[in-house]
Amino acid sequence: MTAPTEVRCMLMRGGTSKGAYFLADDLPADPAARDDLLLRIMGSPDPRQIDGLGGAHPLTSKVAVVAPSQDPQADVDYLFLQVGVDKAEVSDRQNCGNLLAGVGPFAVERGLVAAGSAETAVRIRMVNSGDSATATFPTPGGRVDYTGGTEISGVPDTAAAVVIEFPPGSAPLLPTGHVRSTVTGIEVTCVDNGMPTVLVDARSLDVTGYEDPEELEGNAELADRVRHLRLAAGELMGLGDVSAATVPKVTLLAPPRHGGAVTTRTFIPVRCHTSIGVLGAASVAAGLLLDGGVAASVVRPPATDRVRIEHPTGFTDIESSLAEGPDGLPRARRTAVVRTARKIFDGTVFPRPATAPAPPSGGPR
Numbered sequence: 001m002t003a004p005t006e007v008r009c010m011l012m013r014g015g016t017s018k019g020a021y022f023l024a025d026d027l028p029a030d031p032a033a034r035d036d037l038l039l040r041i042m043g044s045p046d047p048r049q050i051d052g053l054g055g056a057h058p059l060t061s062k063v064a065v066v067a068p069s070q071d072p073q074a075d076v077d078y079l080f081l082q083v084g085v086d087k088a089e090v091s092d093r094q095n096c097g098n099l100l101a102g103v104g105p106f107a108v109e110r111g112l113v114a115a116g117s118a119e120t121a122v123r124i125r126m127v128n129s130g131d132s133a134t135a136t137f138p139t140p141g142g143r144v145d146y147t148g149g150t151e152i153s154g155v156p157d158t159a160a161a162v163v164i165e166f167p168p169g170s171a172p173l174l175p176t177g178h179v180r181s182t183v184t185g186i187e188v189t190c191v192d193n194g195m196p197t198v199l200v201d202a203r204s205l206d207v208t209g210y211e212d213p214e215e216l217e218g219n220a221e222l223a224d225r226v227r228h229l230r231l232a233a234g235e236l237m238g239l240g241d242v243s244a245a246t247v248p249k250v251t252l253l254a255p256p257r258h259g260g261a262v263t264t265r266t267f268i269p270v271r272c273h274t275s276i277g278v279l280g281a282a283s284v285a286a287g288l289l290l291d292g293g294v295a296a297s298v299v300r301p302p303a304t305d306r307v308r309i310e311h312p313t314g315f316t317d318i319e320s321s322l323a324e325g326p327d328g329l330p331r332a333r334r335t336a337v338v339r340t341a342r343k344i345f346d347g348t349v350f351p352r353p354a355t356a357p358a359p360p361s362g363g364p365r
């Protein structure tokens with residue numbers, strides 16, 4: 001297939017992120033050709049992404065590829081792709097729970113799933129990890145209604161709730177098999193409840209954990225320590241060489257200040273998140289529930305299944321409970337979250353021509 005010069009595309013806000021949503025059939029099947037096209041659509045590599053749809057930040061340089069599912073337990077397959085901003089890189093090595101919020105509405109909009117007369121539940125297989133989720137949202141009269149009274153931190157105005165429910169996790173929450181490890185001399189808990197995450201007491205990195213993302217990003221010594229910690233933790237978590245991957249994330253923990261369970265600052269992996277990812281928050285919530293994890297040195301364990309994770313622009317509430325797996329290691333029993341999503345634009349995107357030279361790639365941003 002020659003690379004298309006125009007592609008059907010829907011731009012959506014999913015939770016606190018924004019991305020371009022495509023039907024898999026509208027993109028080349030070959031991953032290399034697809035990724036090259038997506039770089040040109042998003043305007044990468046370029047710190048301003050001036051010639052494409054990307055918003056010059058990892059949280060607004062995201063793509064969802066959606067297709068009918070062959071899995072009888074799912075309605076649609078959702079492949080998440082993180083498109084580098086100033087690097088010519090497209091990564092499928094992580095999920096995105098924020099763009100996940102837009103997948104159900106997009107599937108209805110594109111006719112992949114028939115809408116119910118009041119609400120619609122879409123069963124989604126997350127291709128990146130093989131995990132699944134069910135997203136339920138209002139469809140009065142058989143049309144997606146994005147308006148509603150649900151507010152989520154980091155998004156101005158309210159919108160319709162998209163309730164996302166994750167089934168019990170089959171994979172262990174502790175990729176290292178241990179609740180605590182010492183990595184580059186720092187005590188951490190490596191946890192994966194949908195997003196591989198390294199939890200660390202902010203004080204171990206000589207910060208308070210209450211700094212703004214800009215201040216943390218501007219701290220060169222911290223950036224260096226986080227980079228070394230992440231590379232070593234990635235190996236320990238069985239992820240191999242993560243120098244060009246966007247996982248694991250490193251989340252700094254500090255005591256809560258606004259009635260929540262904990263304060264967080266998350267490196268994704270180089271930029272500091274302006275809030276927190278959905279699955280990132282799910283991993284933090286699970287980490288708070290683990291007996292003997294580093295979180296126990298920072299905060300008291302949450303008293304209820306609803307865990308409020310404070311972040312730089314507010315909070316994310318996660319419903320989380322754990323159970324013991326057959327091997328005696330903890331598993332997620334239930335994880336659920338409320339997000340919102342909104343269709344921003346639906347139409348045809350015109351990628352930058354394929355002839356433009358692509359500068360060499362480097363590590364993730």
Ligand code: NQM
Pocket residue numbers: 016017058059095096097098099195246249268273276277278279280281
């Ligand atoms: O953790 C950013 C986001 C994310 C990922 C990131 C996400 C998740 O906020 O589920 O949503 O951690 O790179 O979109």
